[in-house]
Amino acid sequence: MKKLKYYYDTETLSYKRVETSKSKRLGLIVLFVISVIIVSIVLFISYLNIPSIETPKEKAYKRELRNMKLEYESLNKQMDQMVNVLEDIERRDNKIYRVYFEADPIPEEQRNVGFGGVNRYNDLKGYNNSELLINTNRRVDKLKKRLVVQSRSLDKIKEMARNKEAMLKSIPAIQPVPNDDLKRISAGYGYRMHPILKYKKLHEGIDFSAPVGTPVYATGNGVIREARRTGGYGKLILLDHGFGYKTFYAHLSKFNVSEGQKVKRGDVIGELGNTGLSTGPHLHYEVHKDNKIVNPINYFYGDLSPKEYSILRRRAAMQRQSLD
Ligand SMILES: [Zn+2]
Missing domain, CATH: 2.70.70.10 (Glucose Permease (Domain IIA))
Structure with a gap:
């Protein structure tokens, strides 16, 4: 039911009905709609800024991501240890084995040579943790290459050792006749x-x-x-x-x-x-x-x-x- 409004006319000393024109009513409706829209926008923006309420699935994903990051960091630490062991082997290779067999040491640049191609890690770009992924992959690749270089070097040393053994057996090293009393x-x-x-x-x-x-x-x-x-x-x-x-x-x-x-x-x-x-x-x-x-x-x-x-x-x- 429509509410009727009255006002008191002091001149006639009687109540008179308040007439609202059609255009005024329309104006009020438009104002109401605009207000609703503004309030909605304000609420929506504030909703975006307030930390959202996570679903259990989202929580699980986030936990998994955190764990993976930790996993990667731990892998990197293990790789540090592997590099230390490998460096020790490389040092022994250059300073002991190769010196013993009179072979040149393998230069550091040759051991640390990287992989060619700038696009090698393109697949890993564009993620939040891209840097971690790319760095880890790059380290693994380098380590692999160093291991190959070292393994080849040890093969070579094995060959040199075999050669040296053959050489030691070949070089004249005894007297050509029995000479127990050393008087011959x-x-x-x-x-x-x-x-x-x-x-x-x-x-x-x-x-x-x-x-x-x-x-x-x-x-x-x-x-x-x-x-x-x-x-x-x-x-x-x-x-x-x-x-x-x-x-x-x-x-x-x-x-x-x-x-x-x-x-x-x-x-x-x-x-x-x-x-x-x-x-x-x-x-x-x-x-x-x-x-x-x-x-x-x-x-x-x-x-x-x-x-x-x-x-x-x-x-x-x-x-x-x-x-x-
Ligand atoms: Zn003689």
């Missing part, structure tokens, strides 16, 4: 009176005096290059050890090996004799390094104590006539 060296390397020419001449090996038939040993692993009868050296064996080393065994009475045969240190390759230009049963033994003749006395370290070695050195240094 009759002439050392150096200038000696030549037994036939009768003047001082460089004696390019060591003479071991012993009965004909005494076993002659290969002084290191190698391949028999020559086993043949010559003029001056009589029956001669030339043993190639590789790594730049060769040994010569002259004046033999008998060969136990043939050309091309592989021998090991200590194998009996022949028997001592008196063939060729020789003034008595003996073995003339030479060591060649990179095609230069060197003093064999430096290659007997394998089967002698320091005391025995010094006795042998003294004997080899005596100025005796060689048997050639």
Whole structure:
């Protein structure tokens, strides 16, 4: 029911009805609608600014996100430890293994080389935690690469170790005849009176005096290059050890090996004799390094104590006539 309004007219001293025009009523309605809209907007804005009331699902998501962030941070910490261990291995690799095998260290830049391509982590861009994701991925990639470099380096070292072992077995390191009492060296390397020419001449090996038939040993692993009868050296064996080393065994009475045969240190390759230009049963033994003749006395370290070695050195240094 529509409410009727009256006012008191002081002139006529009576109540009169208040007439509201149609346009005025319309104005009031418009004003009301506008007010409602304004109030709604104000309420909506304030609703957006007030922390929203979370649904349980939203709460769970947020918790999961927090946990994932923590997880990533913990992964990064574990990676720090892994990098520490790897750096230690790398240091040992560069400063011990590679030094031992006389190989160049791997430069830091080569170990830390990154992955090419700027778009590598594009998939991870555009999230709230993109930086964390990208950094973590980048670290994992770098770590992987460093591990590959280190693993290859250790393979190389293994190969070098194998090579070194082969080298140590090949380099001449024992005396070529049994010499328990250390008295068999009759002439050392150096200038000696030549037994036939009768003047001082460089004696390019060591003479071991012993009965004909005494076993002659290969002084290191190698391949028999020559086993043949010559003029001056009589029956001669030339043993190639590789790594730049060769040994010569002259004046033999008998060969136990043939050309091309592989021998090991200590194998009996022949028997001592008196063939060729020789003034008595003996073995003339030479060591060649990179095609230069060197003093064999430096290659007997394998089967002698320091005391025995010094006795042998003294004997080899005596100025005796060689048997050639
Ligand atoms: Zn000699």
